[in-house]
Structures are given as C-alpha cells and as structure tokens.
Amino acid sequence: MELSIQSLQAAGAFSPPPVKKDIVWHAGGKPQKATVYIRQESFVELTERWKEQDKGSDFLATRIAANVLKKDGTPVFTVADVVGSEEAGHGPLSAELTIVLLNAISEANGAGQAEKPKK
16 A cells, blocks of 8 residues: 555544444442443544643543543533532542443443454
C-alpha cells in the first residue's frame, strides 16, 4: 500500500464511529441495564487527557465524560456528573458503574480482545 490519507481511510486507520455496548451493573441490590455508545479514542485524545491530568483534571472522569455517548452522539455525562458535586445535585458514580463504563471504553478500543482459542 502506498501511504496516503485515502489508503489509510480505506484501511480503517482513523477513529471509527461509536460502538454500541450493553452494560449491566447493580444498584439497590438489583441489576441495572443500559445501552451506551462508546466513542473510540485517538492517540491525540488519549495523550491530551494525560497532559490535563498533570494540570489537576481527573483522568478517569474526563475519559468517561468524553467517551460515553447517547445514541445521537451527545455525551451522557459531564465530568461534574461523574465525580458528583452540589451543582450536579448528586454524589459521584458508584464504583461498580465506573468500572463497567471504563471496561466498555477499553473493550470498544480493542483492549483485552484476545483471539479465542481454537477447539
């Protein structure tokens, strides 16, 4: 392949559209289910978030707020929603939901997707 923007687009080298993910977590002793759309991250976005962490922003809250989307592509959360505040009117997300969302982001970005062993 000759390296060009066109050949890279054809090869899927740029961030694709959001990935639909069904998530499950527990609240009040009951399983809760939701569908979210996860925006796949680019190199630039990921490294910019790391830089912002050095300036005092919460890396994980920013990652959740930037990548967990509604079907129409708008964010589900703001950083204040994730960490909780008086302005938001609630406390932080539960640990379980936070972990489920971070796992969904990781899965959508290809982390932890090993080839299944052949039988």
